[in-house]
Amino acid sequence: MVHMEKRDTQWTPFKAISKADDFLDDLMVPAIGKEVTKEYGLDFSNLMNAESKQLEEFLTMFGGYKAYLESQLAHIDANKSAIEAAFDEGYATAVYKIASTRESEGQKKLTRDEIRGAVFDTYSSLKELRREVIEQDTVHKKVAGLLNAYKAAYDAVSRIVALRTFGKVGSI
Numbered sequence: 553m554v555h556m557e558k559r560d561t562q563w564t565p566f567k568a569i570s571k572a573d574d575f576l577d578d579l580m581v582p583a584i585g586k587e588v589t590k591e592y593g594l595d596f597s598n599l600m601n602a603e604s605k606q607l608e609e610f611l612t613m614f615g616g617y618k619a620y621l622e623s624q625l626a627h628i629d630a631n632k633s634a635i636e637a638a639f640d641e642g643y644a645t646a647v648y649k650i651a652s653t654r655e656s657e658g659q660k661k662l663t664r665d666e667i668r669g670a671v672f673d674t675y676s677s678l679k680e681l682r683r684e685v686i687e688q689d690t691v692h693k694k695v696a697g698l699l700n701a702y703k704a705a706y707d708a709v710s711r712i713v714a715l716r717t718f719g720k721v722g723s724i
Contacts, residue, residue: 563683572690576698579624581617584701596705599712607713614706621699628695632688639681646671646678 584596594606594613602610650670654662662670672679 565686568683568687568690571687572694575691576694579621579695581621581698581702583698584705599708602712604716607709607716610709611706611713614702614709618699618702618706621695621702625692625695625699628688628692632685632692635681635684635688639678639685642675642678642681643671646675650674 594602594610596610599607599610647667650667651661654660672682
């Protein structure tokens, strides 16, 4: 079954979201929840009562995924920055060309929105670059969100370990 957003039709923001979801699936990093902790036999909701061995497993699992997601996010950031830079350069040049052509022909100045529309109407490659920027930004936000969840989980476990190390868990 082909999902509507995956059919080979005109680009939509939903395709960008679908591509971002596919990217996350390809990373094979589970969303934090019952499934990820069940795989490791850990009960995150009962973290305060976890045994030291379980806490080690939590730190290893969350820390590993956190490091992996950080490296992936850096890669996405680099791609996104390169695409944005290419778009910005092309867009500035296109605006200049359209504005100078209109000026030399004695036509009225366009508003910012009109110029934007003229640029995308005239330069399909810039429209494609802009769509790629949107897609990269969507991927970035989804990966960053998953990374933040793993960071929070790792930090929570780290606090429990730190409290136990200093013998203060019983007084909380």
